[in-house]
Amino acid sequence: MNESLTGKTILVTGAARRVGRILALSCGRAGADVIIHHGHSAKEALNVQKEIASFGRQSWVLPSDLSNPRGVSRLISQANDISPLYALVNSAAIFESLSWETTTLTDWERHIAINLTAPFLLSQAFAKGLPDNSEGRIVNILDWRALHPGADHFPYTVSKAALAAMTKSLAAALAPRITVNGLALGAILPPSDRPANDKIIENVPAQRWSKPEEVEDALIFLLAGPAYITGEIIHVDGGRHLI
Secondary structure, three states: OOOOOOOOEEEEOOOOOHHHHHHHHHHHHOOOEEEEEEOOOHHHHHHHHHHHHHOOOOEEEEEOOOOOHHHHHHHHHHHHHHOOOOEEEEOOOOOOOOOOOOOOHHHHHHHHHHHHHHHHHHHHHHHHHOOOOOOEEEEEEEEHHHHOOOOOOHHHHHHHHHHHHHHHHHHHHHOOOEEEEEEEEOOOOOOOOOOOOHHHHOOOOOOOOOOHHHHHHHHHHHHHOOOOOOOOEEEEOOOHHHO
């Protein structure tokens, strides 16, 4: 087992389900203690906590509504009160199949609030709360669409494209003590809103779904690898962004 993050505490948002769960467990396997954030998935968060305990690591569950700016800012201070944070993984997001015609203002604002504003406020609070003599890391979870936007999933894609831009801006602003990088994911898990369909990987040069451990390896590289890497967006999408 890779123990490269032993003694460090990492907050993973949206950690109770799907990709967030993969990321939280990967941190635990790498030796980190984990703050498991969830919005409305208390039962699933407790299951993640049990799995992390099986690795011999500590974890804590913190619920927070990321659409509420006050709650977002408190999340970092609550986490630091439990155990000073080394890293923040902004994974929580909403992903709705909306075109520009069907996107209402409410839809737009909801996607921006959770997919962009919350990561900004969390990153800001994380940076302000980091002790002067400490170094930290931020990893933003993106999507291949962020750097290759199309017309589908309109508010989601726009919010993730903005998060990609923010990743680079924050990398410059928070250097040298905090690295800020992104993971742009592709076909990692089948959609939650419809049956698995291999049409999804028709345009993936790798011609397959990702293995969970490939996402894990990429995350741990950014959390425990060279601190001289910042402002980068690594695509874990089998080459999907090239098509």
